[in-house]
Amino acid sequence: TTLTASIAGFDFDNVLLNAAGVYCQTASELDQILEASGAGSLVTKSATPAERDGNAGVRFAEMPLGSINSMGLPNLGLDYYLDYTITHQDEKPLFLSIAGLTKADNLAMLRDVQDSDFNGLVELNLSCPNVPGKPQTAYDFDTTREILNEVFSFYTKPLGVKLPPYFDIAHFDMIAEILNDFPLAFVNTINSIGNGLVVDPETDTVVIAPKGGFGGLGGEIVKPTALANVRALRQRLRPEIKIIGTGGVTNGRDVYDHILCGADLVSVGTSLYFEGPAIFERLNNELIAIMAEKGYNHLDEFRGRLQTLA
Ligand SMILES: O=C(O)c1[nH]c(=O)[nH]c(=O)c1Cl
Secondary structure: OEOOEEEOOEEEOOOEEEOOOOOOOOHHHHHHHHHOOOOOOOEOOOEOOOOEOOOOOOOEEEEOOEEEEOOOOOEOOHHHHHHHHHHHOOOOOOEEEEOOOOHHHHHHHHHHHHOOOOOOEEEEEOOOOOOOOOOOHHHOHHHHHHHHHHHOOOOOOOEEEEEOOOOOHHHHHHHHHHHOOOOOOEEEEOOOEEEEEOEEOOOOEEOOOHHHHEEEEEOHHHHHHHHHHHHHHHHHOOOOOEEEEEOOOOOHHHHHHHHHOOOOEEEEOHHHHHHOOOHHHHHHHHHHHHHHHHOOOEHHHOOOOOOOOO
8 A cells, every 4th residue: 555645746655744833843843743653744833933932821722522722823933943844854855834924924934945955845824813913814815815926926946825714615716716826836724713712611711811712723623624625625726736634633534534535645733732643653554444445555546536426
């Protein structure tokens, strides 16, 4: 059974990696993903130009069927993650995630990466829901087109975007129309479902401190939305734009479902947070078992082959 996939000429020897933000804040965490058997790649915590503390107070909580977070983009700054990825980029194809708070910050960071020795893939995060006062960029279609226009006026290395979930067929059409106009290597869908609210039944309070308890949802609970976004974008995007499926992966069947909906790579967030990097080997083994049951030897035999009903 081969679990290979490729994006922008990079060959991945298996389809799994971490979701940006999970297990990827420090070199120590990143090393654990890099060395984890079953992880084909890694992505760094979304970087801003300078180091950030992020939001104050309790900012992550487990809930039934998933997690809620309002981290607020805590990160060690672009140079830290650029150093890490340049150091390790010959070991596996790597993703560097960036999330500027302004268009100017995104463009400045991309100029730095363009001029650096990093030759891996950049994931431009247009979907952070947790910076107070900042909207999720990719819900603003005009701004998204404007940013991509400026990015591709100078950036020539492989680049993809991390998208928020969309919930309206018209919005799938609109974002795909924009993305198809650009030489994107991939899209990663979905980011957390923004601004959910969880109540602690013991205390009648919210469970995280920032923003009055509103935070991004991840885990099992988001799987149907994640699969819908993977499927809808696969149906609409040019085939050259690959898809990283993220959201709701807890077992091999979830990985299989993301691929069936069209994903080329599959990333794991909430479950990785709770289980640790050993999850990658488990997920790969479970995926291989499902493929064996179905007589598949390669992902190409079922990628994107979700059937509709007559
Ligand atoms: O609060 C965060 O740091 C965060 N949290 C998320 O769930 N998605 C993101 O893209 C980011 Cl940047």
